[in-house]
Amino acid sequence: MSKVLILAEHNGNQINQSTAKVLTAAKQLNADTIDVVLFTADTNLASQVASLSGVNEVKLVKCADNHDQLAASIAPTIAELGKSYSHVFGPSTTFGKDVMPRVAALLGVNQLSDVMEIIDNNTFKRPIYAGNAIITVKANSPQIVATVRTASFTADKSTDGSASVNESTLATAVSHTSFVELSTGNSDRPDLQTASKVISGGRGVGSEENFKIVYDLSDKLGAATGASRAAVDAGYVPNDMQVGQTGKIIAPDLYMCFGISGAIQHLTGIKDAGTIVAINKDGDAPIFEVADVGLVGDLFKIIPEMMEKL
Amino acid sequence: MKILVAIKRVVDYNVRVQVKPDGSGVATDGVKMSINPFDEIAIEEALRIKEQGKADEVIVVTIGTGDSQQQLRTAMAMGADRAILVESSSPVQPLQAAQILLQVIDKEQPGLVITGKQAIDDDNNQTPQMLATLWDRPQATFASKIDFVDTNNIQVTREVDAGLETIQVELPAVVSTDLRLNEPRFVKLPDIMKAKRKPLEVLMDTDLVPSPKGEPIEVLAHEAPQPRQKGVMVETVDELIDILKDKGLVG
Numbered sequence: 001m002s003k004v005l006i007l008a009e010h011n012g013n014q015i016n017q018s019t020a021k022v023l024t025a026a027k028q029l030n031a032d033t034i035d036v037v038l039f040t041a042d043t044n045l046a047s048q049v050a051s052l053s054g055v056n057e058v059k060l061v062k063c064a065d066n067h068d069q070l071a072a073s074i075a076p077t078i079a080e081l082g083k084s085y086s087h088v089f090g091p092s093t094t095f096g097k098d099v100m101p102r103v104a105a106l107l108g109v110n111q112l113s114d115v116m117e118i119i120d121n122n123t124f125k126r127p128i129y130a131g132n133a134i135i136t137v138k139a140n141s142p143q144i145v146a147t148v149r150t151a152s153f154t155a156d157k158s159t160d161g162s163a164s165v166n167e168s169t170l171a172t173a174v175s176h177t178s179f180v181e182l183s184t185g186n187s188d189r190p191d192l193q194t195a196s197k198v199i200s201g202g203r204g205v206g207s208e209e210n211f212k213i214v215y216d217l218s219d220k221l222g223a224a225t226g227a228s229r230a231a232v233d234a235g236y237v238p239n240d241m242q243v244g245q246t247g248k249i250i251a252p253d254l255y256m257c258f259g260i261s262g263a264i265q266h267l268t269g270i271k272d273a274g275t276i277v278a279i280n281k282d283g284d285a286p287i288f289e290v291a292d293v294g295l296v297g298d299l300f301k302i303i304p305e306m307m308e309k310l
Numbered sequence: 311m312k313i314l315v316a317i318k319r320v321v322d323y324n325v326r327v328q329v330k331p332d333g334s335g336v337a338t339d340g341v342k343m344s345i346n347p348f349d350e351i352a353i354e355e356a357l358r359i360k361e362q363g364k365a366d367e368v369i370v371v372t373i374g375t376g377d378s379q380q381q382l383r384t385a386m387a388m389g390a391d392r393a394i395l396v397e398s399s400s401p402v403q404p405l406q407a408a409q410i411l412l413q414v415i416d417k418e419q420p421g422l423v424i425t426g427k428q429a430i431d432d433d434n435n436q437t438p439q440m441l442a443t444l445w446d447r448p449q450a451t452f453a454s455k456i457d458f459v460d461t462n463n464i465q466v467t468r469e470v471d472a473g474l475e476t477i478q479v480e481l482p483a484v485v486s487t488d489l490r491l492n493e494p495r496f497v498k499l500p501d502i503m504k505a506k507r508k509p510l511e512v513l514m515d516t517d518l519v520p521s522p523k524g525e526p527i528e529v530l531a532h533e534a535p536q537p538r539q540k541g542v543m544v545e546t547v548d549e550l551i552d553i554l555k556d557k558g559l560v561g
């Protein structure tokens with residue numbers, strides 16, 4: 001008998017696609033019940049979750065003043081609810097990674113981080129060493145707390161669900177932590193984590209100004225734009241564009257990268273991509289070992305040529 | 311104020327680890343070991359806070375085998391004042407590590423605890439959050455900037471999926487570092503000599519936490535990741551576009 005509680009994620013306007021991905025993972029447990037807990041002041045978001053197919057009940061915990069995003073405020077409520085579930089799952093996004101270990105600690109269990117495959121109700125696969133090894137792990141605790149590696153599961157987009165919504169008010173808000181501000185790199189371009197095509201640039205792009213051609217090609221192809229850590233560190237682009245072990249783990253149908261050498265920490269972020277295309281002027285760059293299609297050449301010649309011919 | 315920095319000895323980030331043929335683990339014999347890169351950033355940040363006069367002492371702690379003394383000495387060569395090794399014969403999982411670190415906090419009463427956001431061996435990303443929970447104190451994970459508001463409050467900028475989030479937390483608190491918080495300094499030879507004379511206390515995990523709570527997660531097998539199929543190299547943009555069109559990836 002398994003009962004799953006899922007922690008939903010949202011940005012204030014919309015439910016994050018990670019929620020549907022975690023739901024896909026939860027369904028693979030052949031659970032008797034799947035409920036979702038959602039922290040927000042906005043009732044509309046609860047209806048979005050209620051329509052996801054396979055959800056039994058939405059536990060809407062209303063809270064004001066941005067406590068919906070503060071791990072210390074919401075973890076005690078999740079843990080308390082979690083006591084009557086066999087599995088408590090969250091996304092392995094920065095939000096889930098911040099909150100779920102607190103839930104696990106309150107329940108007195110170790111957490112399974114970045115679950116990439118479900119073998120049975122207690123047995124899972126997850127990556128270690130930046131994905132250079134995969135381990136099969138078994139949890140024997142009464143509650144299994146896990147974050148789900150979203151790139152490993154496809155979001156089920158069917159919205160024929162009709163879950164009930166059960167409303168309550170957050171009673172565990174803390175006073176020692178407060179939200180100050182969120183600054184987003186904000187663009188009208190597709191979201192890096194859900195886009196079917198991603199075009200990235202690395203240190204080889206050389207400057208913030210030069211990155212314009214990478215954006216232009218992205219726009220032409222309707223792709224999201226990503227970057228290597230070196231490009232972020234050098235200030236060419238904001239941090240939310242970083243792909244890799246410590247950035248975003250993505251699984252687009254097409255990943256095309258320009259001027260990225262292919263460090264293991266970068267490759268961790270793209271190994272689930274459908275087709276990897278690499279353009280680099282150095283024929284020995286390690287990126288070519290994983291690329292499905294490689295082209296040796298100068299990105300400043302190749303991008304304009306692609307713009308012209310596509 | 312004291313700052314406690316938790317560090318872990320891990321396989322150096324430049325090493326491409328290999329799974330042993332029998333699936334029992336990854337090969338670590340003769341492999342270069344280092345301070346977890348995020349923890350090096352944690353040490354650096356603590357030292358900078360001390361250098362600004364906002365802390366008086368930086369203490370590094372690790373839970374591990376006797377070999378971890380090497381990493382503690384490196385941390386002291388960077389500038390940490392003293393070190394604590396909690397000896398443990400077998401690797402500890404995050405909930406156990408958090409229970410041990412809580413005992414160290416109890417002894418030392420730091421005003422701030424800085425850790426890495428994740429250890430790059432097991433990639434768990436749990437210990438600091440669990441420690442903050444058991445300690446019943448705030449956490450600020452994935453920090454790329456720490457600012458003191460006054461002696462009791464800090465503002466921390468966090469690297470989140472949406473961009474940069476700033477939160478304010480009351481001290482004492484646990485902060486976990488992200489890569490852009492700072493660039494760790496290089497260790498100089500005379501400092502390595504000096505570090506040999508700095509105090510290094512050794513404690514036993516079983517003395518600090520005789521019966522840790524929570525069952526460890528069992529590891530059944532290790533395997534190498536599925537290799538990607540060998541790709542093709544093309545010579546021209548036209549060839550590249552043809553392949554993309556064939557695959558239906560561009561219009």
Ligand SMILES: Cc1cc2nc3c(=O)[nH]c(=O)nc-3n(C[C@H](O)[C@H](O)[C@H](O)COP(=O)(O)OP(=O)(O)OC[C@H]3O[C@@H](n4cnc5c(N)ncnc54)[C@H](O)[C@@H]3O)c2cc1C
Nearest residue numbers: 202203204228229230244245246247259260261265281299
């Ligand atoms: C703990 C840890 C975590 C990390 N996490 C991440 C992560 O999440 N993501 C990440 O990306 N990195 C990460 N890194 C950093 C990683 O190790 C590399 O340093 C980084 O990925 C290198 O970025 P790059 O490929 O853009 O730069 P470089 O390695 O400098 O490569 C630049 C490439 O551009 C090519 N080039 C230059 N000019 C041109 C041109 N005109 N045309 C075509 N090609 C050109 C060069 O041949 C070269 O191959 C991490 C490192 C550590 C230690």
Ligand SMILES: Nc1ncnc2c1ncn2[C@@H]1O[C@H](COP(=O)(O)O)[C@@H](O)[C@H]1O
Nearest residue numbers: 316372373425426428429434435436437
């Ligand atoms: N054995 C350990 N000893 C000391 N600190 C640790 C240990 N394990 C983890 N940590 C700290 O917790 C952080 C996150 O580790 P983890 O949760 O294992 O990914 C690390 O960057 C360290 O700062």
